Amino acid sequence: MSATQGLWAHLSGGALLWLTVTLVVYSIADRLSLLVQRNPLANPVLHSVWVIGVILVASGTPYKTYFDGAYFIHFLLGPSTVALALPLYENRRVVMRSLVPIVIALLVGSVATIGSVIACAAIFNLPAMITISSLPKSATSGVAMGISQSVGGDASLTAIIVVATGIAGAVMATPLLNLLRIEDRRARGFAVGLAAHGVGTARAFQVHPLTGTFAGVAMSLNGLMTAVLVPLAASLIGG
Amino acid sequence: MVVGLAVVLLCQLIGEIFAYVTHLPVPAAVVGLVLLFGFFLVRDRWEWLPFSLRSEEIDKTCETLVQQMALLFVPAGVGIVQRLGILQANVLGILAIIVVTTAISITVTAFTFRFVSRWFPAPTESQE
Numbered sequence: 020m021s022a023t024q025g026l027w028a029h030l031s032g033g034a035l036l037w038l039t040v041t042l043v044v045y046s047i048a049d050r051l052s053l054l055v056q057r058n059p060l061a062n063p064v065l066h067s068v069w070v071i072g073v074i075l076v077a078s079g080t081p082y083k084t085y086f087d088g089a090y091f092i093h094f095l096l097g098p099s100t101v102a103l104a105l106p107l108y109e110n111r112r113v114v115m116r117s118l119v120p121i122v123i124a125l126l127v128g129s130v131a132t133i134g135s136v137i138a139c140a141a142i143f144n145l146p147a148m149i150t151i152s153s154l155p156k157s158a159t160s161g162v163a164m165g166i167s168q169s170v171g172g173d174a175s176l177t178a179i180i181v182v183a184t185g186i187a188g189a190v191m192a193t194p195l196l197n198l199l200r201i202e203d204r205r206a207r208g209f210a211v212g213l214a215a216h217g218v219g220t221a222r223a224f225q226v227h228p229l230t231g232t233f234a235g236v237a238m239s240l241n242g243l244m245t246a247v248l249v250p251l252a253a254s255l256i257g258g
Numbered sequence: 259m260v261v262g263l264a265v266v267l268l269c270q271l272i273g274e275i276f277a278y279v280t281h282l283p284v285p286a287a288v289v290g291l292v293l294l295f296g297f298f299l300v301r302d303r304w305e306w307l308p309f310s311l312r313s314e315e316i317d318k319t320c321e322t323l324v325q326q327m328a329l330l331f332v333p334a335g336v337g338i339v340q341r342l343g344i345l346q347a348n349v350l351g352i353l354a355i356i357v358v359t360t361a362i363s364i365t366v367t368a369f370t371f372r373f374v375s376r377w378f379p380a381p382t383e384s385q386e
Contacts, residue, residue, distance in 0.1 A: 041329075041332055041333065042329075044332075045329050045332055049328075049329075063328060063329075064328050064329075064331050064332060064335060067329075067332045067335075068332060068335035068336055068338065071332065071336045072336055072338060072339045075336065075339050076339055082336065082337060082339050082340040085333075085336060086333055086336075086337070089332070089333035089336070090333065092329060092330055092332065092333050093330065093333040093334060095323065095326075095330050096287075096330045096331070096334075097270050097286065097287040097290070098263070098266045098267060098270060098287075098323055099323040099324060099326070099327045099330055100285075100287035100288065100290070100291060101266050101269050101270050101273075101287055101290035101291050101293075101294050101323075102266055102294070102319070102320035102321075102323035102324050103291055103324060104269075104291045104292075104293075104294035104295040104297075104298060104320065105294075105298070105317060105320035105321065105324065106324060107291070107295055108295055108298040108299070117375060119374060119375075119378040120370075120371045120372075120374040120375040120378065121371075123370060123371075123374045124367050124370040124371035124374060127366060127367070127370040128363060128366055128367030128370060131362060131363060131366040131367070132359060132362070132363040135358070135359040135362045135363065136355055136359050139351065139354045139355050139358060139359055140351065140355070142351075142354070143348070143350055143351030143354060144351070145348055145351040145352075145355075146348070149344070149348055149351070149352065153352075153355050156355065156356075156359070156360075157360075157363055158285075159287075160330075160331055160334045161285070161287060162285040162287065162288070164334075165285060166283075166285075169283075175337050175340060175341060176341055176344065178334035178335070178337050179334070179335065179337050179338045179341055179345070180352070180355065180356060181334070182331050182334055182335035183335070183338075183356045184356055184359075184360050185331060186335075187356050187357050187360045188360045188363075188364060191357075191360070191361060191364070192364060195361060195364055195365070196364070196368060199365060199368060199369070201368045201369070201372060203371070203372055203375065205371065205375070206367075206368045206371035206372045206375070207368060209367060209368070209371050210363075210364045210365075210367040210368035210371065211364060213363065213364075213367045214360050214363035214364045214367060215360065215364075217327045217328065217330070217331060218327075218328055218331055220327060221327045221328035222328075224324070224325070235324070237367070239288050239291050242285045242287070242288045243284060243285065243288050246283040246284060246285055246288075247283055250283060
């Protein structure tokens with residue numbers, strides 16, 4: 020018994036165990052999602068997050084201990100955003116031909132996202148801290164956490180809301196866009212990438228390479244747009 | 259893999275330096291993306307780059323990073339265990355922000371894109 024406890028104490032404090040848990044849980048969630056033909060409800064991020072969350076709570080492991088191990092994965096968020104240059108480069112001609120709709124949809128979509136967050140927060144009377152932390156919710160995690168910090172938000176809360184937004188967007192995108200009768204793959208991809216950043220982009224690439232590319236374009240442009248607009252919005256709320 | 263990762267990280271590093279020096283509110287990774295895009299443009303036009311920079315390795319690394327992007331959000335998402343109290347206290351409002359504003363965001367963006375592309379139709383539309 021004490022040997023088991025000793026082993027657990029030895030492993031649970033280190034990076035190896037939590038890195039392995041993250042990869043194993045995600046691999047299983049991803050395989051299950053493949054088994055059900057990538058049904059949006061089987062989103063691998065969604066199911067990995069709650070399964071790992073339950074493991075941490077059940078084993079009494081502090082999040083910080085987990086994150087120290089899983090940080091190796093988290094770190095790759097930045098490089099993966101940089102790597103979006105590849106699909107963008109390969110599809111540069113299609114993207115250039117759609118430049119006008121891209122620029123206008125980016126501006127309108129980004130303002131609508133931030134505006135609707137402020138409206139929602141007012142309706143539900145949310146504390147200013149939550150509102151400010153939610154403003155960059157459609158930007159990709161790494162970018163959003165930086166923005167949140169710079170306007171006095173809670174970066175960890177931002178990360179949770181960002182990931183939840185990504186999951187919600189990835190789950191609802193296909194049925195919602197079908198309901199709205201948007202058939203243009205460029206419009207579908209761009210909308211998902213703008214609203215649901217990397218998680219939505221991953222989902223869009225599952226549907227079609229062109230959809231995925233436009234999602235990636237929207238995600239990177241909206242990272243930039245959010246970085247410009249959120250400080251403005253935050254100063255409006257604050258003052 | 260090593261050359262690919264080195265090039266990607268280098269782009270991000272230059273992005274980080276750029277953002278720090280200029281104080282512009284641009285995310286380092288987005289600057290890195292623009293730089294890597296520029297690198298691909300240069301690489302496919304000029305022959306004088308050293309062989310390792312012309313290899314397919316960089317493309318393969320990028321492909322892997324893009325394909326596995328969803329996994330990378332898991333560690334940050336698990337952070338929810340740390341903020342259960344504040345989430346529970348404001349559960350309706352936060353759910354509304356997560357679900358409703360995301361639906362608004364997708365809807366407004368998709369309609370704007372479609373509306374504008376009808377006004378500015380792409381020259382020689384070749385939809386795959």
